[in-house]
């Protein structure tokens with residue numbers, strides 16, 4: 001039996017409507033996604049540092065209740081940016097329990113590709129072109145995405161169907177296309193991490209989108225395939 005999950009729909013999410021997308025041209029869809037990103041990013045950036053620290057600790061408690069998290073050994077996380085839900089408490093706990101932690105690194109040549117590099121307290125870091133810290137590339141610390149057990153993904157928006165809206169770079173979708181959409185087995189589980197204010201009613205599903213297996217927020221967990 002899985003532990004009971006708490007489902008609560010945030011009232012702040014009610015304002016996060018995306019106009020029904022069936023009749024939109026691709027340019028209109030792009031504009032609608034852009035506007036939604038701006039709105040949600042503004043909301044999450046307004047969360048206080050106190051709120052963010054509490055949320056990071058609550059996130060860890062929820063994850064600890066999930067068997068698919070506890071049974072994972074090679075786990076990709078991210079360093080929070082732009083008001084994203086922080087993985088800092090999760091990272092500390094993973095290191096304490098001897099799990100292998102990986103961070104996304106922008107591929108220096110391949111457009112829209114990420115690499116996953118093992119990360120600990122001593123890993124030399126640098127800033128990428130978006131101002132996000134990432135490990136310096138070291139071949140011996142690279143893990144191919146298909147070898148990860150679990151990818152904890154940053155996102156801008158999510159819906160109740162497991163659709164994900166990212167920052168718009170297409171990095172996760174492109175990197176995971178071969179691994180997730182083209183039938184690599186076993187493939188890593190993909191769980192989005194977000195604040196409740198990032199929930200939207202419905203997101204357009206694009207052919208390249210990687211579906212989320214779960215979404216974990218500081219107050220509730222949505223499980224789609226786990």
Ligand SMILES: Nc1nc2c(c(=O)[nH]1)N(C=O)[C@@H](CNc1ccc(C(=O)N[C@@H](CCC(=O)O)C(=O)O)cc1)CN2
Pocket residue numbers: 078079080081084104105106114129130132154155166167168169170171172
């Ligand atoms: N914390 C974190 N790390 C991550 C991601 C993420 O979403 N969050 N990524 C997930 O893909 C990758 C980086 N992708 C990103 C894509 C766009 C922007 C961004 O700030 N874009 C600016 C425009 C910047 C520019 O063009 O110079 C913006 O939209 O305002 C940031 C990260 C890898 N690392």
Ligand SMILES: Nc1ncnc2c1ncn2[C@@H]1O[C@H](COP(=O)(O)OP(=O)(O)OP(=O)(O)O)[C@@H](O)[C@H]1O
Pocket residue numbers: 164165166167168169170171172173174175177206208209
């Ligand atoms: N598998 C893929 N192969 C080629 N291009 C892709 C793929 N996935 C996404 N893209 C391109 O990336 C662009 C951005 O995609 P999208 O708006 O879904 O990004 P996102 O999910 O918000 O970003 P991210 O995955 O970095 O968080 C799209 O215009 C699309 O053309």
